[in-house]
Amino acid sequence: MDRIEELALPLREAVDLDPLLARVGDARVVAIGEASHGTHEYYAWRAALTRRLVEEHGFGLVAVEGDWPDCYRVNRSVRLRPGADDDPRTALDAIDRWPTWMWANDDVVDFCRWLRGHNAARPEDERVGFYGLDVYSLWDSVHELVAWLRENEPEHAGAAVRAMRCFEPFGEDGAEYAFATRFAPTSCEQAAVDLMHHLCRQRGRSDDGDDGDGDDPEARFAAEQNASVVVDAERYYRAMVGGSAESWNVRDVHMADTLDRLLEHTGGKAVVWEHNTHVGDARATDMADVGMTNVGQLLRERHGTDDVVLVGFGGHRGGVVAGREWGAQMERMPVPPAREGSLEHLLHERLGRDALLVWPRDERPGELDRRLDHRAIGVVYRPERERWGNYVPTVLGERYDAFLYLEDTTPLQPLHLERPGEHVPLAAEAV
Template sequence: MSLLDRQEHRTGGGAEGLQDDARLLHALRPHLRAFERADTAPGLLELIGDARFVLIGEASHGTHEFYLERARLTRRLITEHGCTAVVAEADWPDALRVDRYVRGRSDDVDAEAALAGFERFPTWMWRNTVMREFVEWLREHNRSAPASRQVGFFGMDLYSMYASIRAVVAHLQQVDPQAAARARARYGCLDHRGGEDSQAYGYAAAFGAVPSCEDQAIEQLLEMNRRTGATLGTDRDEAFYAQQNARLVRNAEEYYRTLFRGRVSSWNLRDTHMVQTLAALDKHLHTTRGAAPRMAVWAHNSHLGDASATEMGQQGEWNVGQLVRERWGRESVAIGLSTYHGSVTAASEWDGPAERKRVRDGLPGSFEQLFHDSGMARLWLPLRDQPQVAQLLQRERLQRAIGVIYQPDTERHSHYFHTRLPGQFDALLHIDRTHALQPLVPERRWHDGEGEVPETWPSGL
């Protein structure tokens, strides 16, 4: 069905809007590039160039093709372009368990065991078949790589407050039992007031039911900073890992207190923490390996696309993509991924079971609909240093974002926001039909759900 033939099925804009989209697509078509795999997409690696921070997004947390193409592109960056760190929208302690496995420093027998540390909802986000294959590949790569070229796997999120507390204390118990006792005393404030329930602590502290533990978390971070600065040699990695856990506790304590005061401030704190983690890793890896590192950063489009070019920015939110651009400029590149329809792994409510859900067709007036109308199954659009594209796409359009929850009945309200694509990303990869990510943890409702199995599933790296 052509663009004009769909007039009666559209809402908002009518025939005039359809004709505008048809003219836009006609003008945009020379810039659209077909691809089969992200790692061989014509011109994409040239666009990335020498960027040290390669931000690779996803329009959902449960799409097989997003994870697969991101892993493929990252493998190419590792093997041919000197990437030595993968930093994911994941909790630091759980990701560190994977890092120890891929660098031959753990007792985990395989990648599935190494990924088992991701026990918090949503488990499928990192415990899935694509991640299992990528982690095994990373371990094999590191076995033959010199120490300076081994690739680490790290997390930059901040939900693991109590797991990070345990990690700080465990580290100190090994190197300085007296320091461990001081840490227990400080962090005891959070244990007594939260009972290892981060949100319960945050709610109570936000509304004055209990005093906050901010001062204690800051004191412990300052002590860890001093210790790490004085640590040399082979112990420096472990000292840094513990320092990062202490930084996470300090930021998570503030995040959970702020969570009940307003979405904007808590979002900003979370993404600021992620960028602080990138900066700390950048400094640590540069110091310990003698050269500025190159990182592949994996997270949702809403974190990695520059918020200042979106409706989020108009509401006072910033994000990783914006902060990275402001700090590192053209040393960074941001790549978004999108889809028009298919299936997705998501829950119906927070902490609910994984389901395999049908993804509805992209809404009229959305970027998803525009790219679908090209008739190309897979396309990518360069956006950096493309003045003609910037002119064509200067007006805002809708863009879909599916997180760990998908609510198709309220899709416009729950999953769409306006963006200016050329300001948001440096490149966009669109895969018109996509499929649900397969969890490693058995999920009955997932197997009973909708959707098709892709030809490359469950492997394909």
């Protein structure tokens, strides 16, 4: 195969995804990226692929680049849990951590409503879940954990309360905590670790058959995950003062660890929704040059290339929702044509149409083995920086197993504008 034109297949409707479904085969994890967090077409095609994976390949959970507490409320809705929101839109609209539009948007609502309908026809133990993998929700996870312990194990709530009191002086401000740990001799690390150890000991007793009165295994798992978030979020915020590579790695290792726990907990197969920078194997980019790993690399290393399929996205021009600064109000912005010499420019010149590319590992066009600039738009975006920013040097054929290319894109539709007083997580990166 000498030319990329020979590889490109039409991409017009869901049935055109057949070659990608064939590539998935019996794989246990399919990680589906996006080239921005604010583009309708990326979300819509990702949802279309996920529906087919659920219906035709038996995938049992969707794990996303979102906070555990927020997504667990959505999970309870789509799985029709007692007392949960009847409409997933209510759960998604309640998200109040910037950037809310990542998950509080019409495309995710449509998918989650479909998922709830799909689950309604299935036994409870076969319903597909929706979970968050991210690490930002330190304070929300502490509050959720304290509440669960007080209701279910009041005699053990003291450890969580001590952890919460350690973090209280920082006013739920990640930046204030991060910089305080740089200059103070102590941190909340021990309180967080003690909390996780406590929950693990309790899990061991439950695994031995002592589940307690009325214990809900799913709720207990959620409590354990909130404890894990507290531990890793504390590490993440401390790492923030040490440089972006260290904090990035803490975050992506946490997301990969969370996915592994979900796979063990459910015993099923997982679809992952994250940005290309997390999904695509870091070793095929310049991220590896500065010591950064990511979820895609970790999945391949832990589960093997036969059991993992990584799917990337890219677009030539269009529109996007993003903020001009970290924490800024969202805007609809133009996305100019891809710069000359980039992957997206090459696909525009060679194809000029939406296309699906799925390649065998041992036979692919030479363009897929060249390092080309690949556009990456995060939650912070400035179109005027396209000349020198917003691109990641990438060997496409090594970074992904398949790629969806779109000529023209449009902004997604958020459920609400950013509201005054919303939480803005501290972050070293904008994806």
